[in-house]
Amino acid sequence: MSMTNVSVPVLEGRSLGKTLGGNRVLDGVSVSLPKGCVKVLIGPSGAGKSTLLQCLNFLMPPDSGSIWLAGREVNGKSRRELCSLRQQVGMIFQDFNLFDHLSALENVRVALMKVKGLSRLDAGERALAELARVGLGDKAALYPANLSGGQKQRVAIARALAMDPKVMLLDEPTSALDPELIGEVLAVIRDLAQNGMTMIVATHQISFSASLADEFLFMDKGRVVEQGSPAELLGRGSASRTQAFCAKISELTGETEAECRV
């Protein structure tokens, strides 16, 4: 059976459930990421966005439901399968999570050597190319402590891209950044999307994601409560919860109502 069938999603979570500390954090969430699509996850704090993203690559194993990678169910218990899943699913965190004792280059290189088994030389070459791709070719020797937040996040993106992921999970990639640094990271993400990367992004950058997303998923209390194209959910005359939520955060972040509408 061919696995390259275009109708088979790159990554799919079916009816995912997760209980943490007695809280039903995910309550039967399904999400499907066809090749090349960009989905945006929004919703109030505590809705379960981070949990959903981390279930998708088994950083947090879901209690129920299943994960499918290119049409095959992934068994979260086999170490080899996990390792292969995680190589194909890149993840970006809100607070970057760079390795503090490694330079930018080494941050990108380490998994190429330890996971992909590349030689130090080959890994270094590839790492440098990825850093150049996010505009940090000249910062390769710097340590995380000496990079700005925006640069750190771009290193984190380069590090994920170096593994040749088929899909990227981005968990509030710009939420920890000073306003003036958000743009450089969004530019990299936009570039990725335009080059056909499949991704799902949890974000509060409404106008940015509206311009990029094929679909918005609005989550609340562990469920996807609304789902649709930006035009459907945010368009003129829409009375969706998504619209109300976006209007509220736009007010807080200073985006105008008009910018929020698409």
Next chain:
Amino acid sequence: MDFSVAFSAAREALPYMLGGVVWTVGLIVGAMLLGLLLGVPLAVIQVYGPWPARRLVGVHVWVFRGVPILVQMYIFYFGLLSWLSQLPLFAGLGLDSPFVAAVLVLGLTSSAYQSQIFRGAIQSLHAGQLKAARALGMTDRAAIRSIILPQALRLAIPAWSNEYSILLKDSALAFSIGVVEIMARMRSVASATHEPVSMTFLAGIIFFALTWVGVKALSLLERKVRIAGYTRQGAA
């Protein structure tokens, strides 16, 4: 007290006393290394291991922190090791030597303390780094080896140098089972020359010098492996 007599007695005794430095240094180097070799995996188990293993490490830590070193030395030297060395399997390995007993006791005790040093260092690292390593497809073993431990070991150096100076002083207890280190030599020279005060003083100076050299060397090491802009605060 005649200072010139005391001084010349001390000078005469110096070469013999310095001969003890070899044994003292042997004891602490052996014990620090044994403590490191055991302490690191013990710490990793205590942070990441399954609960039965964590419990076992906890017992190890309690026993070796709880039983006085002198008592352990008697148990190891007169009991455990002298019995083991009579078994055909261990015959001729020199297990009945006081030096071996002292290194084992000091090393095992140090492993209990060192494991707590490394555990603290590991726990002070931001958990997100392990998550990021896993998300890249690294196994936990690889992540601990190439992400967690290189940072934790750096952070542990100041506490490690503290452990060194404590161990140096504890090593003096090895004289009680017959290791001819500095303390043992001090006692025998003191009674032979009837110059206890000057010999005690001399031993004190030698111990102090050893402490100074070791602590200095470790702070040099700390500086050498320091990472640009990286501080403990930055890691927390």
